Amino acid sequence: KLVESGGGLVKPGGSLRLSCAASGFTFSKAWMTWIRQAPGKGLEWVGRMRSTSNDGPIDYAAPVKGRFTISRDNSKNTLFLEMKNLKTEDTAVYYCTTGAGDGESLWGQGALVTVSS
């Protein structure tokens, strides 16, 4: 199970941190992904973090690179998305996802982030 939290209303230029609490699987071995969906729009990949044992860079989509940071706390089975310099176009429902070699098979319910003055 994945449960996102931390969404809310923030002003343009502001910051916000989302959390994704994981349970029911070995979190440290999971590749974790953030995906977002703007109101009435399609799905957009945000970024992905490899499992702890898989050394490699964190990958980000171009629109968020340099502003968003993905991290994880394996001791708390939690994934984070730190968002800075937020823009109105970042308004979306943010989902964390994962899979066990079967694509993005597990999704949370999402957290709504609204960027507005």
Next chain:
Amino acid sequence: QTVVTQEPSLTVSPGGTVTLTCTSSSGPVTSGDYPNWFQQKPGQPPRPLIYSTNNKHSWTPARFSGSLLGGKATLTLSGVQPEDEADYYCLLYFGGVQLMFGGGTKLTVL
């Protein structure tokens, strides 16, 4: 910048068959792009249907199938049911590190 394209909308009659496609502006879609397909109904998170081109999840109804055809990833619904009316999204993994969704297909069952 690669663009992944799907039909914006399709209409199918109950009991009919419809094929949704997913194309990449960077070239033919291959099994190495690990095509995934998702179904989304209003107010719900996406529901995974297909992964790695043609593999079904345990919850995926048998009437859904995925394949590669003519350089495109395809999702075929055979014997469409009214509850299949939804938005459908494809997802491609480019080089295993950059993921990209198609714009989605709105499927109407009429």
